[in-house]
Amino acid sequence: MFDVVIIGAGVIGCAIARELSRYQLSLVVLDQASDVCEGTSKANSGIVHAGYDAIPGTNKAHYNVRGNPLVYQWAQELAVPCKNNTSLVLAFSESDLPRIDALIARGQQNGVRGLSRISREEVQRREPQVNPAVAGALLAETGGIVSPYGLTIALAEHAAVNGVEFRLECQVLSLSHHPAGSPETSHFSIRTSQGLIQARAVVNAAGVFADSLHNLLSEDKLTITARRGEYYMLDKRIGAQFNATLFQLPTDKGKGILVTPTVEQTLILGPTSDTIPDKTDTRTTAAKLEEILATAVLTWPGLRKDSFITSFAGLRAHLAEGDFRIGRAPDVPGYYLAAGIESPGLTAAPAIAIDLAEQIAADFDLVLKQDFLVPPPPLPDFSLHLLADPDHLAQLAAEIARDPAMGRMVCRCEHVTEAQIRAAIHRPVGARTLDGIKRRTRANMGRCQGGFCTPRILEILAEELACDITELTKAGGQSQIVTGQLEVKA
Amino acid sequence: MSALQVALEKVSLVIVGGGPAGLAAALEAQRQGLPDILLIERDMQLGGILNQCIHTGFGLHYFGAELSGPEYADRFSTAVTAAGITCLLDTHVLEITPDRILTILSPQGIRKIAAGAIILAMGCRERPRGALGIPGTRCAGILTAGMAQKLLNLQGLMPGRSVVILGSGDIGLIMARRLTLEGAQVEAVVELMPYSSGLTRNVVQCLQDYEIPLLLSHTVVETHGRERLTGVTIAPVHPQSQKPDLEQSRFIACDTLLLSVGLIPENELSLGAGVRLDPATRGPRVDQSLATSQPGIFACGNVLHVHDLVDDVSLEAEQAARSAVAFLKQVPRPAPQEEGNRYRRSDPVPAIAPGSSTGQAPTLPVLAGPGIRSVVPQLVRRDLAPETIRLAFRPARVYRSASICLSDDHGQLVLKSQRRILTPGEEARLEIPASHWPDPVTSHWQLSIEV
Numbered sequence: 001m002f003d004v005v006i007i008g009a010g011v012i013g014c015a016i017a018r019e020l021s022r023y024q025l026s027l028v029v030l031d032q033a034s035d036v037c038e039g040t041s042k043a044n045s046g047i048v049h050a051g052y053d054a055i056p057g058t059n060k061a062h063y064n065v066r067g068n069p070l071v072y073q074w075a076q077e078l079a080v081p082c083k084n085n086t087s088l089v090l091a092f093s094e095s096d097l098p099r100i101d102a103l104i105a106r107g108q109q110n111g112v113r114g115l116s117r118i119s120r121e122e123v124q125r126r127e128p129q130v131n132p133a134v135a136g137a138l139l140a141e142t143g144g145i146v147s148p149y150g151l152t153i154a155l156a157e158h159a160a161v162n163g164v165e166f167r168l169e170c171q172v173l174s175l176s177h178h179p180a181g182s183p184e185t186s187h188f189s190i191r192t193s194q195g196l197i198q199a200r201a202v203v204n205a206a207g208v209f210a211d212s213l214h215n216l217l218s219e220d221k222l223t224i225t226a227r228r229g230e231y232y233m234l235d236k237r238i239g240a241q242f243n244a245t246l247f248q249l250p251t252d253k254g255k256g257i258l259v260t261p262t263v264e265q266t267l268i269l270g271p272t273s274d275t276i277p278d279k280t281d282t283r284t285t286a287a288k289l290e291e292i293l294a295t296a297v298l299t300w301p302g303l304r305k306d307s308f309i310t311s312f313a314g315l316r317a318h319l320a321e322g323d324f325r326i327g328r329a330p331d332v333p334g335y336y337l338a339a340g341i342e343s344p345g346l347t348a349a350p351a352i353a354i355d356l357a358e359q360i361a362a363d364f365d366l367v368l369k370q371d372f373l374v375p376p377p378p379l380p381d382f383s384l385h386l387l388a389d390p391d392h393l394a395q396l397a398a399e400i401a402r403d404p405a406m407g408r409m410v411c412r413c414e415h416v417t418e419a420q421i422r423a424a425i426h427r428p429v430g431a432r433t434l435d436g437i438k439r440r441t442r443a444n445m446g447r448c449q450g451g452f453c454t455p456r457i458l459e460i461l462a463e464e465l466a467c468d469i470t471e472l473t474k475a476g477g478q479s480q481i482v483t484g485q486l487e488v489k490a
Numbered sequence: 491m492s493a494l495q496v497a498l499e500k501v502s503l504v505i506v507g508g509g510p511a512g513l514a515a516a517l518e519a520q521r522q523g524l525p526d527i528l529l530i531e532r533d534m535q536l537g538g539i540l541n542q543c544i545h546t547g548f549g550l551h552y553f554g555a556e557l558s559g560p561e562y563a564d565r566f567s568t569a570v571t572a573a574g575i576t577c578l579l580d581t582h583v584l585e586i587t588p589d590r591i592l593t594i595l596s597p598q599g600i601r602k603i604a605a606g607a608i609i610l611a612m613g614c615r616e617r618p619r620g621a622l623g624i625p626g627t628r629c630a631g632i633l634t635a636g637m638a639q640k641l642l643n644l645q646g647l648m649p650g651r652s653v654v655i656l657g658s659g660d661i662g663l664i665m666a667r668r669l670t671l672e673g674a675q676v677e678a679v680v681e682l683m684p685y686s687s688g689l690t691r692n693v694v695q696c697l698q699d700y701e702i703p704l705l706l707s708h709t710v711v712e713t714h715g716r717e718r719l720t721g722v723t724i725a726p727v728h729p730q731s732q733k734p735d736l737e738q739s740r741f742i743a744c745d746t747l748l749l750s751v752g753l754i755p756e757n758e759l760s761l762g763a764g765v766r767l768d769p770a771t772r773g774p775r776v777d778q779s780l781a782t783s784q785p786g787i788f789a790c791g792n793v794l795h796v797h798d799l800v801d802d803v804s805l806e807a808e809q810a811a812r813s814a815v816a817f818l819k820q821v822p823r824p825a826p827q828e829e830g831n832r833y834r835r836s837d838p839v840p841a842i843a844p845g846s847s848t849g850q851a852p853t854l855p856v857l858a859g860p861g862i863r864s865v866v867p868q869l870v871r872r873d874l875a876p877e878t879i880r881l882a883f884r885p886a887r888v889y890r891s892a893s894i895c896l897s898d899d900h901g902q903l904v905l906k907s908q909r910r911i912l913t914p915g916e917e918a919r920l921e922i923p924a925s926h927w928p929d930p931v932t933s934h935w936q937l938s939i940e941v
Contacts, residue, residue: 233620237761280716283627310620312628384762387584387593393496397600404597409532409582413758417595449618451634455641469647474630479717481630483745486646486672 002026005190005199007172007213010041011346012338013205014155015353021162023366032171034476035436036429037152039207043314046262047245048144049344050087052107052115053255059324061110063348068142070350075146078154079378081263087143087245090299091135099249100138114141129241131301143245147263148346149439158375160428169476170194175216177332186334201334201360208279208317210339217332222339226279227316229271230288235307235447239267246299257295269296282313309447316342326352328359379423382415411453413446421457425464435475496602502818504592504603505529506583507611509538511791513566514804515609516575518811529577537563538613542643545664551801562800588764590786607786607814610760614792617752626712631719635661635750650746654722655679656710658686662750667696677742680708684729685888687915689798709734719745753796763787770864771795777869778879779813788814795866798917854928854935861886861939876927881920885912885939893940894920899933
């Protein structure tokens with residue numbers, strides 16, 4: 001019997017797990033995917049939203065504004081790439097300027113600090129690449145960017161060193177509540193692809209699938225639709241030409257197509273927003289990729305196709321009511337949910353996790369641990385811009401002296417060495433797949449998209465996992481990278 | 491922790507890359523009498539991409555023998571080893587500064603080397619799927635032809651059982667045959683252009699001989715499959731606009747999509763060194779001595795422009811080596827900075843070598859005119875001793891019975907050469923004899939194709 005089961009190992013599930021791991025309890029996180037951060041959390045804009053966009057009084061507004069400073073704080077504690085690069089919302093005509101003012105007013109109502117309207121000249125001074133036809137912009141000083149998979153994985157690692165168990169490729173088949181006379185005997189039974197799990201409390205952080213889980217337990221039925229967002233990613237040389245995250249004025253479908261540098265200095269364009277029937281359908285489409293270009297060019301007239309390195313798509317869990325559903329389910333004691341987590345869910349994650357953990361701790365009289373451990377140290381960073389720092393260089397030299405494989409470059413585009421890849425496999429909740437290596441080290445994410453380094457990474461994975469290369473997958477299931485050994489002919 | 495104190499080591503010539511270009515450059519520099527040469531290779535062995543090219547067809551021009559890639563590489567690497575040239579294997583160049591200081595990384599640690607001259611010989615990489623923006627799923631089973639070649643030839647792994655190849659570059663054609671020989675079913679080679687981008691001999695020997703269909707003016711419009719690829723949708727494209735005609739699209743079931751859609755010279759280090767690139771070749775802009783815009787930095791092989799034949803790479807590399815040695819003889823042994831000094835990112839980039847004192851522009855641009863996609867060298871230096879200049883160029887499309895015309899800034903014809911066929915898939919050459927050396931008033935040359 002576990003004290004708590006969290007279903008879903010995205011940023012919300014991992015954040016709640018990390019917050020709960022501060023207490024004395026037994027906790028397991030389940031996910032049907034082969035790794036943590038395989039759903040919505042891996043494919044989004046990676047924005048630390050300021051909070052001017054959400055409607056006042058909603059959960060989105062509340063958790064966004066509270067979450068914003070926490071993301072920066074958590075990222076620093078966990079050594080996750082994060083930058084307070086500011087956000088701009090661009091108006092392209094004088095007649096749109098009142099809408100900028102309305103956003104500022106809404107933001108102030110939400111309690112957002114550091115909002116102001118800036119002139120065309122100021123926009124151009126800050127962002128020389130922006131369309132000179134810009135009429136003015138909202139400047140959100142607290143806006144930022146964060147590595148969404150970096151944050152999720154770091155939270156999972158920190159939870160794991162504090163005793164949280166992660167069961168991956170573990171699909172929930174059914175879920176039932178066994179109420180009892182007292183909270184001590186009340187519990188849940190979760191039948192999974194890896195057997196029966198019993199727990200005193202269940203947290204539903206299952207993203208686009210949270211509704212079907214929820215509806216197994218609660219009479220208050222939920223419907224979540226999946227909204228797909230498609231993106232383009234551009235080379236670092238281009239990303240370095242931008243500073244702030246550049247929004248256009250929001251539409252009823254969301255915050256529109258943005259142009260933003262990432263923490264790794266690539267540039268992303270997107271997302272589109274389309275309701276799709278299949279909650280696993282993350283393909284990109286010709287029409288939507290065209291739409292991104294047609295819209296983004298308004299922000300950035302210099303947009304050219306020759307620096308694209310990839311396109312991708314992610315799904316957002318959209319509840320019909322348009323807001324997050326957070327907290328205790330009134331009709332099922334011991335069941336907690338974080339549902340409908342779409343934008344600004346990444347920014348909101350820390351505040352959501354803190355609230356839920358506090359609720360669970362209060363309901364079950366949990367006691368804080370005396371020996372809560374600090375996060376594991378981050379992998380050494382060979383990023384070029386850090387090499388100019390002699391102290392950093394000295395640190396790397398010391399690492400290489402300890403382990404010569406730290407000096408053997410495997411991924412030339414993103415500067416990832418053999419020892420880093422080996423370490424990514426052996427870290428808590430370590431990498432088991434090619435995509436797992438990618439999100440922990442960035443090997444495979446650069447401009448050659450794994451063309452050079454993949455064969456070597458496969459060898460390292462096979463060595464460290466003591467398996468055959470033919471068993472290795474891109475992301476679990478039947479996603480084998482190669483189809484077999486070469487047959488030796490007689 | 492105290493700052494890393496790295497002694498600045500000094501070497502006359504550093505060659506970055508131990509593939510065919512770097513090996514030939516090292517040997518030639520040594521033949522020219524240069525004593526201290528350092529060749530840096532990131533792999534565990536010399537030879538570069540040749541090591542995975544186990545097919546034959548290498549060396550016909552250079553050695554007059556038909557060799558496999560490893561055999562061709564072996565002739566050079568054996569000679570380099572025998573000549574006692576210092577080779578650092580398993581070593582990655584992190585950075586080259588404009589004043590020719592290299593930061594290198596290996597399991598032995600981090601070193602800084604001040605080079606009198608540098609030859610860039612880093613080769614090229616394959617254009618990935620993302621650069622094309624092919625819509626669909628991002629599942630396993632989509633990989634570049636070169637990666638498939640490495641998996642198959644060096645690791646003994648089958649990349650797939652049923653294969654569609656997008657792009658008819660030479661590696662794709664070679665892999666079509668290779669996979670067929672290993673029992674895979676190659677369903678089709680799909681080429682966006684109305685002509686193959688590979689060598690004609692490869693189309694014949696790798697596709698036609700194995701009855702593999704080559705679908706010209708077609709492209710992949712969607713990839714299918716959640717975990718592993720289950721198929722691709724292909725469609726014909728309009729020959730001019732290259733827009734796919736989705737009405738005529740069809741599904742081909744396959745578990746693997748190989749991409750052979752172009753090679754990109756790997757110039758990240760060159761850019762860091764302040765070397766100017768040519769957007770057409772994506773390699774450095776060079777003069778006929780293969781000098782880049784940065785004094786003392788030379789380039790050769792596929793980092794300069796993508797070659798069809800390795801034999802041409804070797805010859806070009808030897809030219810770069812002779813130029814680098816001449817550069818080293820002409821200037822006193824350079825000491826760009828005092829021992830222990832570090833180059834800082836904020837330091838100004840040294841200016842490009844100014845013109846000669848006569849006031850005459852020392853370089854004459856060679857422009858890619860009508861019908862020409864790219865040309866190397868992009869500049870001719872008038873102050874060098876007149877000798878035959880070899881222009882390597884790619885036409886923008888297929889031409890039959892056409893003339894290559896070199897004209898000056900007044901439209902006066904300098905040289906004309908008749909060709910039966912010109913195709914973008916085969917790099918063409920034009921030799922300009924020393925007798926046609928540009929006169930001092932000519933401001934540029936233009937290369938063009940006339941039908």
